[in-house]
Amino acid sequence: MATSPTSGQLLVIIDPVARRTDGESVRIAKDVLSAGASTKVCLPDSPEEFARALTRRGSRRPVVIGDDRALTRAVTLLHRQRALTACVLSVVPVGGSLSVAHALGVPTGAVAAARAVLDGAERRLDLLVDDSDGVVLGSLRIPAPPTAGDTLPTDASDPYDPSDPSDPSDPSGPPWLRSLVRTLVPARPYRSVRHAHPSRHSSRHSLPSWPSRPVTAPPPPGPARLRIEVDGATLIDLDQPVETVSVTPGAPATAGTVKVVVRPSSVGAEAAPLQAYGRTVTVSGADFHYRADAAAAGPVRRRTWTVREGALGLMLPVR
Structure with a gap:
């Protein structure tokens, strides 16, 4: 069943992974949305900021610009707030993994997806919910x-940091990298390394080197x-x-x-x-x-999934 959107005001939440991986598509989508509706743009830099922006949406329709993990995060938050059935969600797929959004019927391409947000219709889709309040869209x-x-770390609780392009040997890098460095490299006093060429002297060379190969999950x-x-x-x-x-x-x-x-x-x-x-x-x-969907989970010994018919309202192109 498809219905028309109830609000012309949009809350546009731009996932940081999308901003880093394809800033041009993000800009195009934002311009199309801003030209067609009253928009409030949020640029969260952490899962907490993402959740806070979604919670404070008021009467605005939320629009997520991001990949499958950003879409799943938004649906999970709304489900756990017991606000999913009363909310119409939109997504403009930008980033790495986009197969779930496209399988749900969201158009490929920033312009087509943004136009579906503005001119499409709400469609109610089934949702799979597990006994730990997790959701499965596809x-x-x-x-x-x-x-x-x-790759390790396998904990997907903070999907922002793993795609952070900063130098892992930089002490100002993301927390999960600093934590993994401390795990992989035994704690010991750092020693400065002499180099034959004076131009190669740098305080960064006193830090432990980062493994050249990624540490993969078993x-x-x-x-x-x-x-x-x-x-x-x-x-x-x-x-x-x-x-x-x-x-x-x-x-x-x-x-x-x-x-x-x-x-x-x-x-x-x-x-x-x-x-x-x-x-x-x-x-x-x-x-x-x-x-x-796009995330691995477990290990668990028992899990039950239940279908919630029509639990997800998603803006899709009019058929």
């Missing part, structure tokens, strides 16, 4: 598949033994190891449900995947990691 995978972006384990329950019925039990589990929103004809596909582990001939539709999915067993 797909869920178990175990979490390895990606090039899975690879995921092999087949897992998990119990998968869909609406209380066991789809697969602990006696049969599984390779992957995927949970995705159902087709339009099955709104309010998710599609669960389990691929059992097999030796020799490939085992046929198991499939089910339902409103709740519970996974339990040995510690497991999972990937919800």
Whole structure:
């Protein structure tokens, strides 16, 4: 169901990662939005500032200019404030990972996405909510598949710092880098390093060198033994190891449900995947990691996801 927006006043929250990675697209989107509506622009530099701006939006419609993680952060905050059903959210995808926003129907390109904010219509989309108040906008995978972006630190609580382009050996750099330097390099008095060329003398050379290779997260384990329950019925039990589990929103004809596909582990001939539709999915067993949209999470031993039909109101182009 699509409806027209209720307010012509916009609160434009520009994620700092988007500002660093594609400042030109940010500028274009801001100009298009400012030309078509009354806008208040916020430039948060921390998750706390991001949350504060969203909380104080008043009657303005929030518009997030950022990547999938910024979109997920906004939806999570509104859900935890129990304000999601009364709010119409907009997003202009700018940054690194944009696949979730595009899969939801948000146009590619800053101009097209900004025009959808101004001239589009609200569409109510299903949302997957877990028992720890986390949200999934698109797909869920178990175990979490390895990606090039899975580097330590793996805690995604502050997604601003990991893409900070500052020199990691700079003591004024982001806190997580300074913390990781202290972890990787034993504490000892620094010694100045002599160089043959006088122009290379610098106080920065007295600092420990940063590893030339990124520290990657350990690879995921092999087949897992998990119990998968869909609406209380066991789809697969602990006696049969599984390779992957995927949970995705159902087709339009099955709104309010998710599609669960389990691929059992097999030796020799490939085992046929198991499939089910339902409103709740519970996974339990040995510690497991999972990937919800753009972020990896875990390990956990039990987690339940429930479909909230039409919980997310998103501005999308008129069909």
